[in-house]
Amino acid sequence: xxxxxxxxxxxxxxxxEVVHSINLDVADREFIALVGPSGCGKSTSLRMIAGLEDxxxxxxxxxxxxxxxxxxxxxxxSMVFQSYALYPHMSxxxxxGFSLKIAGRPQSEIDAAVADxxxxxxxxxxxxxxxxxxxxxQRQRVAMGRAIVRKPDVFLFDEPxxxxxxxxxxxxxxxxxxxxxxxxxxxxxxxxxxxxxxxxSDRIVIMRDGHIEQVGTPEEVxxxxxxxxxxxxxxxPTMNLRDAEIADGKMVFANGDALPIPPQFRDxxxxxxxxxxxIRPDDVFPAGHGIHSGDxxxxxxxxxxxxxxxxxxxxxxxxAEFAGDDWIARMLNPKTLHPGDRVDLSFDLSQAHLFSAxxxxxxxx
Amino acid sequence: MxxxxxxxxxxxxxxxxxxxxxxxxxxxxxxxxxxFTPFRLTRPDSIYTFIGFRNYERLLSxxxxxxxxxxxxxxxxxxxxxxxxxxxxxxxxVEKATRGQxxxxxxxxxxxxxxxxxxxxxxxxxxNDNIGVVNNALQSLGxxxxxxxxxxxxxxxxxxxxxxxxxxxxxxxxxFILAGLMAMPREPLEAAKVDGCTPxxxxxxxxxxxxxxxxxxxxxxxxxxxxxxxxxVKIMTDGGPAGRTEILWTLIxxxxxxxxxxxxxxxxxxxxxLLSILFTVIFFRQLAKARQQIGAEW
Numbered sequence: 001x002x003x004x005x006x007x008x009x010x011x012x013x014x015x016x017e018v019v020h021s022i023n024l025d026v027a028d029r030e031f032i033a034l035v036g037p038s039g040c041g042k043s044t045s046l047r048m049i050a051g052l053e054d055x056x057x058x059x060x061x062x063x064x065x066x067x068x069x070x071x072x073x074x075x076x077x078s079m080v081f082q083s084y085a086l087y088p089h090m091s092x093x094x095x096x097g098f099s100l101k102i103a104g105r106p107q108s109e110i111d112a113a114v115a116d117x118x119x120x121x122x123x124x125x126x127x128x129x130x131x132x133x134x135x136x137x138q139r140q141r142v143a144m145g146r147a148i149v150r151k152p153d154v155f156l157f158d159e160p161x162x163x164x165x166x167x168x169x170x171x172x173x174x175x176x177x178x179x180x181x182x183x184x185x186x187x188x189x190x191x192x193x194x195x196x197x198x199x200x201s202d203r204i205v206i207m208r209d210g211h212i213e214q215v216g217t218p219e220e221v222x223x224x225x226x227x228x229x230x231x232x233x234x235x236x237p238t239m240n241l242r243d244a245e246i247a248d249g250k251m252v253f254a255n256g257d258a259l260p261i262p263p264q265f266r267d268x269x270x271x272x273x274x275x276x277x278x279i280r281p282d283d284v285f286p287a288g289h290g291i292h293s294g295d296x297x298x299x300x301x302x303x304x305x306x307x308x309x310x311x312x313x314x315x316x317x318x319x320a321e322f323a324g325d326d327w328i329a330r331m332l333n334p335k336t337l338h339p340g341d342r343v344d345l346s347f348d349l350s351q352a353h354l355f356s357a358x359x360x361x362x363x364x365x
Numbered sequence: 366m367x368x369x370x371x372x373x374x375x376x377x378x379x380x381x382x383x384x385x386x387x388x389x390x391x392x393x394x395x396x397x398x399x400x401f402t403p404f405r406l407t408r409p410d411s412i413y414t415f416i417g418f419r420n421y422e423r424l425l426s427x428x429x430x431x432x433x434x435x436x437x438x439x440x441x442x443x444x445x446x447x448x449x450x451x452x453x454x455x456x457x458x459v460e461k462a463t464r465g466q467x468x469x470x471x472x473x474x475x476x477x478x479x480x481x482x483x484x485x486x487x488x489x490x491x492x493n494d495n496i497g498v499v500n501n502a503l504q505s506l507g508x509x510x511x512x513x514x515x516x517x518x519x520x521x522x523x524x525x526x527x528x529x530x531x532x533x534x535x536x537x538x539x540x541f542i543l544a545g546l547m548a549m550p551r552e553p554l555e556a557a558k559v560d561g562c563t564p565x566x567x568x569x570x571x572x573x574x575x576x577x578x579x580x581x582x583x584x585x586x587x588x589x590x591x592x593x594x595x596x597x598v599k600i601m602t603d604g605g606p607a608g609r610t611e612i613l614w615t616l617i618x619x620x621x622x623x624x625x626x627x628x629x630x631x632x633x634x635x636x637x638x639l640l641s642i643l644f645t646v647i648f649f650r651q652l653a654k655a656r657q658q659i660g661a662e663w
Contacts, residue, residue, distance in 0.1 A: 052555050073561040073563070087556070098560055146556075
């Protein structure tokens with residue numbers, strides 16, 4: 001068990017800087033997810049923590065040790081790779097016991113640890129098989145087994161579920177969460193899938209182009225995104241984000257259509273200011289079909305035409321045209337709508353977000 | 366013949382069969398038959414005298430033949446093992462090169478581009494006891510003031526031949542092993558690092574099992590190569606002096622062409638071929654096992 005801290009961590013490949021001086025403190029036993037689009041530096045950061053990449057600048061501490069110059073084997077970490085990275089010539093049991101064998105532990109201890117991990121991950125039946133005889137999900141479990149057998153200070157996961165199909169991914173997600181509850185150790189989990197990050201972690205680190213955009217609990221990053229990027233990245237379907245200009249106490253969009261300024265931002269903006277208006281599909285809905293339809297306070301309703309609908313059974317996503325563009329709205333207790341139908345679209349402005357168009361940072365204080 | 370019409374598939378395959386029979390099967394049967402005769406090139410009639418297994422019986426108790434046989438096995442063992450180790454080292458070094466790897470790979474293959482005859486001449490010259498660069502270098506470095514009889518002393522001549530053989534063919538191992546290294550996924554090596562392996566342990570437990578099948582393929586090819594070794598030895602020592610470096614095929618060629626005893630020579634060849642078959646079977650078994658071990662999909 002250990003804390004992990006990154007202080008002004010920098011990674012350069014030649015002249016190309018891919019991680020720009022990031023800072024992060026991971027608490028003991030915390031499950032933290034690094035999330036971002038590909039190329040944002042999340043995997044590189046993880047690999048630096050693992051010791052698989054050199055550190056160009058700054059320092060990494062695991063517990064109270066600076067590990068910059070320690071090889072991976074001295075960091076007491078274990079890692080689960082996207083491609084599982086099992087040893088093809090070893091059986092499942094040998095794969096899981098390998099780290100202990102290398103550490104020179106007695107065979108009886110290895111067997112006990114492997115049996116223990118196999119029970120946790122329901123791999124008992126497969127111990128004698130080789131990786132090539134396993135399905136993707138089973139290989140993934142073996143990879144996790146290999147990680148937990150050695151009881152490391154920190155678990156590192158590098159997109160562990162990306163190679164699985166959607167159904168299996170959900171199942172393994174639950175298993176990882178259970179596993180963390182059981183083994184209670186520090187986890188750093190890299191993923192490009194915001195749903196994985198939201199469902200699994202205590203805190204989420206959203207990265208972009210080698211910078212950290214925001215660190216927060218899933219609720220925080222969802223409800224109070226610090227930047228336009230975070231707002232667009234977290235949440236599914238994605239938030240409606242539109243450029244607007246403040247004029248006459250309203251937000252005017254490119255084509256001249258306007259909405260009132262959300263009440264919580266009224267004293268944050270001034271006339272002529274360029275902003276980005278953001279509102280989640282949950283907070284845009286055909287009147288009477290929203291999450292907050294009963295008690296929403298600052299609801300602004302406009303009559304707009306429907307472009308298309310995507311029925312999901314319990315709800316329908318409605319794409320409705322406003323301000324020259326399609327906005328995504330979420331309709332609960334769906335009624336049938338056809339393209340071209342007109343609908344009273346309600347915007348719950350109390351839930352809306354405003355970002356500065358220049359800095360892309362939130363205008364919320 | 367009118368009205369006789371062979372089935373189309375027989376007709377279509379017939380040319381292939383005729384060619385195969387003419388160039389492979391007939392010579393093979395003829396040579397096998399001649400090994401049961403006292404056939405001498407100087408007395409063509411002798412091919413019609415059938416003597417049964419007498420040639421083979423005679424070879425079983427022929428000391429010179431078995432010495433040559435043993436020497437061939439010895440050459441094979443030394444050459445294969447040394448080439449494997451050197452090829453492995455070469456491949457690991459070339460694989461580490463981040464720049465100019467392509468050039469290095471090409472350079473590595475240079476020795477294979479020379480005819481073994483030329484390699485033989487070159488090494489014969491280099492190991493010459495009077496004017497060779499090897500003795501010259503040793504003397505200039507003050508390591509010895511003698512003219513070391515590289516190609517005359519039996520053991521030294523064996524080492525000289527081995528050197529030439531290794532120089533010309535280590536690249537075979539290097540290329541196969543390099544192919545294995547390049548086909549190897551990176552992640553298991555990284556997993557090994559995280560699992561606590563030192564670089565040596567990573568090699569021992571992860572890299573080596575993975576490249577082993579590639580080594581066996583190279584072993585098979587090279588064992589066939591060396592079991593039929595002839596040219597380099599012919600040029601460098603011609604089996605001499607006084608038979609001190611005689612190997613199977615120099616002996617067989619001498620028996621067949623110089624002594625003109627074709628029947629006996631053919632009997633020797635059939636015994637020699639058993640050696641090649643034996644090694645091929647051994648290495649293919651190992652290859653199958655190793656492939657299964659790494660779960661290879663080829």
